Amino acid sequence: MIPSEYVTTATIHAPVAKVWSILIDADGYRNWNPEIIGIDGRFARGERFKARVKLGNGAVRSISMRVTAFDPPSTIEWTGGLPFGLFVGRRTFTVTPHPAGCQFQMDLRMTGLLAPLIIRSVGNRQSEIDLFASALKSCAESSAL
Numbered sequence: 001m002i003p004s005e006y007v008t009t010a011t012i013h014a015p016v017a018k019v020w021s022i023l024i025d026a027d028g029y030r031n032w033n034p035e036i037i038g039i040d041g042r043f044a045r046g047e048r049f050k051a052r053v054k055l056g057n058g059a060v061r062s063i064s065m066r067v068t069a070f071d072p073p074s075t076i077e078w079t080g081g082l083p084f085g086l087f088v089g090r091r092t093f094t095v096t097p098h099p100a101g102c103q104f105q106m107d108l109r110m111t112g113l114l115a116p117l118i119i120r121s122v123g124n125r126q127s128e129i130d131l132f133a134s135a136l137k138s139c140a141e142s143s144a145l
Helices: 016-023 026-032 115-122 126-141
Strands: 005-012 036-040 048-054 060-071 075-081 088-098 101-111
Touching: 005 126, 016 088, 016 101, 016 126, 026 036, 026 126, 060 088, 101 115, 101 126
Parallel strands: none
Antiparallel strands: 005 101, 036 048, 048 060, 060 075, 075 088, 088 101
16 A cells, blocks of 8 residues: 655755755755755745655646744745645644754645545555755755855
């Protein structure tokens, strides 16, 4: 059975402020993130945006989401899905201080009546979720930023 919840973490050797600035730069995602290849919109509480997400099978889907939590510089949450809660996908990103710089965590939770069908259609997301954390770490630790 394919899980409905995924978690990934990364210890990033960069200040919280730097990691946070990368996470909230919607235009910048296409430059560092292999899963989210584009975002139309901006990140602020209540804002709606569209993300173009590349799935593991190579398919690209455009997903409408809303920023449901925005607490700088520690938490941002994106929520999307279908009407009436038939499917809800929620990504929660947290950045916390760590002796080496900061700790990043992303939780992806998929719920709702149609969640089992949608989860089967997108497959196991763990490798994409882990790749997000790895790409964020590489970007933040790069001296180019």
